Amino acid sequence: MVPSNSHQTPEGHGSFKSYTIGFFCSIILTLIPITVVMNDWLEGTWNSVVLMTAAVLQLMVQLLFFMHLREENKPRYNLISLVLGLVILLVIVAGSMWIMLYNMVAV
Amino acid sequence: MWEKIKEFASEFFVTGDPLIYGADVTIVLTLIAIVSGLTYFKKWKWLWREWLTTVDHKKIGIMYILAAFLMLFRGGVDALLMRAQLAMPELNFLPPDHYNQIFTTHGVIMILFMAMPFMFGLFNIMVPLQLGARDVAYPFLNSLSFWLFFSGAMLFNLSFVIGGSPDAGWLAYPPYSGTMYNPGVGQDFYIWGIQISGLGSLMTGINFLVTILKMRAPGMKLMKMPMFSWSVLSSCIAIIFSFPILTATLALLFLDRYAGAHFFTLDGGGNPMMYINLIWMWGHPEVYIIVLPAFGIFSEIVSTFSKKKLFGYKSMVWAMMIISVLSFLVWAHHFFTMGSGADVNAFFALTTMLIAIPTGVKVFNWLFTMFRGRITFETPMLWTIGFIPCFIVGGLTGVLLSVAPADFQFHNSYFLVAHFHQVIIGGVVFGYFAGLYYWWPKMFGFTLNERIGKWAFWFWNIGFYCCFMPQYVLGLMGMTRRVVTYSWDKGWWELNLVSTIGAVLMAIAFLFQVWQIVDGFKHQAKNRDTTGDPWNGRTLEWSIPSPAPVYNFAVLPNVSRQDEWWEQKQSAGAHQTIKQKLEPIHMPKNSGVPIVMSAFWFIAGFGFIFDWTGFIYTGLAGVVGCLLYHSFNYDTDYYIPVDEIERTEAAIRKVNI
Numbered sequence: 001m002v003p004s005n006s007h008q009t010p011e012g013h014g015s016f017k018s019y020t021i022g023f024f025c026s027i028i029l030t031l032i033p034i035t036v037v038m039n040d041w042l043e044g045t046w047n048s049v050v051l052m053t054a055a056v057l058q059l060m061v062q063l064l065f066f067m068h069l070r071e072e073n074k075p076r077y078n079l080i081s082l083v084l085g086l087v088i089l090l091v092i093v094a095g096s097m098w099i100m101l102y103n104m105v106a107v
Numbered sequence: 108m109w110e111k112i113k114e115f116a117s118e119f120f121v122t123g124d125p126l127i128y129g130a131d132v133t134i135v136l137t138l139i140a141i142v143s144g145l146t147y148f149k150k151w152k153w154l155w156r157e158w159l160t161t162v163d164h165k166k167i168g169i170m171y172i173l174a175a176f177l178m179l180f181r182g183g184v185d186a187l188l189m190r191a192q193l194a195m196p197e198l199n200f201l202p203p204d205h206y207n208q209i210f211t212t213h214g215v216i217m218i219l220f221m222a223m224p225f226m227f228g229l230f231n232i233m234v235p236l237q238l239g240a241r242d243v244a245y246p247f248l249n250s251l252s253f254w255l256f257f258s259g260a261m262l263f264n265l266s267f268v269i270g271g272s273p274d275a276g277w278l279a280y281p282p283y284s285g286t287m288y289n290p291g292v293g294q295d296f297y298i299w300g301i302q303i304s305g306l307g308s309l310m311t312g313i314n315f316l317v318t319i320l321k322m323r324a325p326g327m328k329l330m331k332m333p334m335f336s337w338s339v340l341s342s343c344i345a346i347i348f349s350f351p352i353l354t355a356t357l358a359l360l361f362l363d364r365y366a367g368a369h370f371f372t373l374d375g376g377g378n379p380m381m382y383i384n385l386i387w388m389w390g391h392p393e394v395y396i397i398v399l400p401a402f403g404i405f406s407e408i409v410s411t412f413s414k415k416k417l418f419g420y421k422s423m424v425w426a427m428m429i430i431s432v433l434s435f436l437v438w439a440h441h442f443f444t445m446g447s448g449a450d451v452n453a454f455f456a457l458t459t460m461l462i463a464i465p466t467g468v469k470v471f472n473w474l475f476t477m478f479r480g481r482i483t484f485e486t487p488m489l490w491t492i493g494f495i496p497c498f499i500v501g502g503l504t505g506v507l508l509s510v511a512p513a514d515f516q517f518h519n520s521y522f523l524v525a526h527f528h529q530v531i532i533g534g535v536v537f538g539y540f541a542g543l544y545y546w547w548p549k550m551f552g553f554t555l556n557e558r559i560g561k562w563a564f565w566f567w568n569i570g571f572y573c574c575f576m577p578q579y580v581l582g583l584m585g586m587t588r589r590v591v592t593y594s595w596d597k598g599w600w601e602l603n604l605v606s607t608i609g610a611v612l613m614a615i616a617f618l619f620q621v622w623q624i625v626d627g628f629k630h631q632a633k634n635r636d637t638t639g640d641p642w643n644g645r646t647l648e649w650s651i652p653s654p655a656p657v658y659n660f661a662v663l664p665n666v667s668r669q670d671e672w673w674e675q676k677q678s679a680g681a682h683q684t685i686k687q688k689l690e691p692i693h694m695p696k697n698s699g700v701p702i703v704m705s706a707f708w709f710i711a712g713f714g715f716i717f718d719w720t721g722f723i724y725t726g727l728a729g730v731v732g733c734l735l736y737h738s739f740n741y742d743t744d745y746y747i748p749v750d751e752i753e754r755t756e757a758a759i760r761k762v763n764i
């Protein structure tokens with residue numbers, strides 16, 4: 001088992017303040033897309049841009065304030081795996097688009 | 108009423124084929140034998156306490172390997188049936204639809220339910236011992252992973268007596284795997300069997316990654332870690348990033364089938380090619396997931412049996428890490444013929460060829476390790492030496508396949524079939540066998556009969572070449588994969604007959620192995636491994652008694668070098684066994700939650716397959732209930748007191764003298 005005393009290492013687990021900030025940020029980032037969609041404020045590309053930006057920012061908020069990505073001790077395995085994950089995600093998306101759209105005869 | 112039951116049964120159970128009826132009878136008889144045997148010998152409690160609920164990585168490992176052997180048997184029978192059908196032209200032994208089912212289940216079982224659990228078994232048994240750790244990072248999760256795999260495998264295997272087997276190939280390409288052409292439940296068995304066991308695989312990947320990063324013995328820097336553990340690390344990285352792709356892809360396919368979505372259909376804006384693209388993003392890393400640990404095993408064995416340090420440790424580490432990342436960049440070589448255009452094909456041909464470089468580096472490392480070594484030829488080393496030429500040929504034909512224009516000729520011919528069997532049998536299977544023979548004494552505390560082992564080795568090897576070399580030629584002669592029969596005028600029958608004979612030789616080899624294991628258990632008293640170090644090993648697993656006590660290491664070892672145990676033995680004079688102070692050892696408690704929760708997954712999966720909502724709700728509710736129960740259960744660990752450790756150690760030592 002992973003030694004249970006790992007909780008006691010000085011690894012930070014956030015403060016009341018950081019949790020509050022994170023909480024409000026994530027609420028706001030949830031409300032923005034909901035209001036935009038419910039009120040039909042935007043259409044087409046702009047709609048997608050707003051939704052996706054909010055989603056990405058939300059992800060960052062979660063990682064920074066709740067997953068404590070910044071406070072990790074060295075070696076920063078969490079950060080390394082996150083970066084590798086993003087790289088592979090990029091490969092999946094960009095690679096698929098390249099493969100599927102290149103030389104597309106139909107459509 | 109009676110009519111209704113009869114109607115239901117004839118739909119529910121697979122009927123009409125004498126082979127299946129035979130299997131039905133065998134299954135029922137075996138189940139009766141197991142249940143009554145356990146009841147008669149009053150072993151139920153023992154089974155539950157010692158095995159089914161265990162969180163001990165060593166026992167979980169043994170269960171994985173046992174399951175893998177059962178699956179090897181089932182997959183092997185499938186293979187023999189196919190080879191029997193192809194032995195001569197125009198045979199009618201298997202009808203075409205049955206033949207389709209058999210090659211499908213053969214492929215799925217061999218990769219996902221044989222190679223994967225065999226590999227996880229070896230991970231479990233050896234990684235903590237090599238690292239000088241007392242367990243894996245998450246023992247509960249480990250047991251859950253095993254039972255999820257087991258549920259998934261059972262679900263999949265059920266399909267051939269209930270409901271009907273999948274028949275769309277081991278990767279289930281749409282549109283053929285969609286409801287349009289496959290309205291039955293076979294493909295749903297495929298999806299849920301793989302999804303459930305896939306959850307387990309992903310968790311195992313995470314578990315061992317954390318184990319390796321966090322649980323090494325004091326002083327064991329990453330660059331002092333044994334090579335097998337490195338290979339496990341690289342394999343786990345690939346697991347963690349590729350299995351989610353598989354899960355997502357199959358989930359989309361399931362939505363197509365179950366909810367009428369159109370991700371991969373030809374109408375409604377879907378595109379079946381997208382499935383092929385996605386599934387190979389998992390599929391190619393998967394083949395490296397299973398082969399990398401085999402490389403690690405060979406590295407350990409080569410160095411032990413040449414009595415030399417592994418040549419080029421650092422380059423080996425880099426080769427493995429590069430392979431595990433590069434394996435994500437080559438997937439399109441599986442569909443060069445799909446029509447993505449020259450640029451795409453050129454790029455992926457290039458990356459594929461690049462991957463052969465680190466693989467070649469490893470081969471040279473093994474050869475240089477053997478060079479001027481004092482080699483002895485026990486069975487683990489024999490498998491290693493058998494592997495090297497076999498894998499070189501398999502790798503080279505892989506490079507031939509990676510030449511995109513040429514692949515238009517080779518693709519989906521028997522040439523391809525021969526290629527991947529050569530790398531998978533010659534690399535993966537031989538590797539796991541080598542590992543099993545190498546670590547067997549550590550697992551069970553006795554050695555196996557070498558003579559029978561050598562018979563098995565030679566039968567496997569001769570059988571292998573006899574079976575697959577002709578297939579390369581057949582492929583070049585135009586024989587495509589997945590054909591059910593061929594006519595006399597093709598001129599293929601001689602080579603096919605030879606190939607079938609090779610398959611029979613490998614079947615005999617398997618029987619030798621079973622005999623060897625049975626014989627080993629029978630004569631175990633005579634062949635006790637009293638030293639704990641039967642091969643004069645180099646890494647920490649050989650520094651403790653065989654089999655290892657529950658807590659593995661009474662005192663955690665201190666590591667300062669590569670091959671720590673070997674170095675300690677070399678400087679035996681300087682190193683006296685300083686009596687270190689024992690401390691109580693913190694251990695995880697057994698738990699019944701994993702097996703119960705996996706049973707609920709099984710029920711839910713079954714419900715999804717037959718669209719029986721009652722089963723779906725029961726299963727999912729049960730899963731949630733298990734999660735809650737486990738979350739609120741704080742009684743999960745205990746301490747082994749010092750005097751008990753002393754007693755155990757003394758008892759082991761007494762046997763050992």
Ligand code: HEM
Nearest residue numbers: 394398440441463502505506508509517518519527530531
């Ligand atoms: C030197 C390294 C290798 C190269 C260059 C290579 C190349 C290729 C290529 C180009 C194909 C696609 C051929 C076609 O569909 O026409 C292929 C198929 C395949 N390879 Fe390899 N390969 C290599 C090593 C391996 C290893 C190590 C494994 C497994 C342990 C493996 C397993 C497979 C499998 C299973 C398939 C076919 C799957 C299918 O179509 O169902 N290969 N290989």
Ligand SMILES: [Cu+2]
Nearest residue numbers: 391438440441
């Ligand atoms: Cu590949």
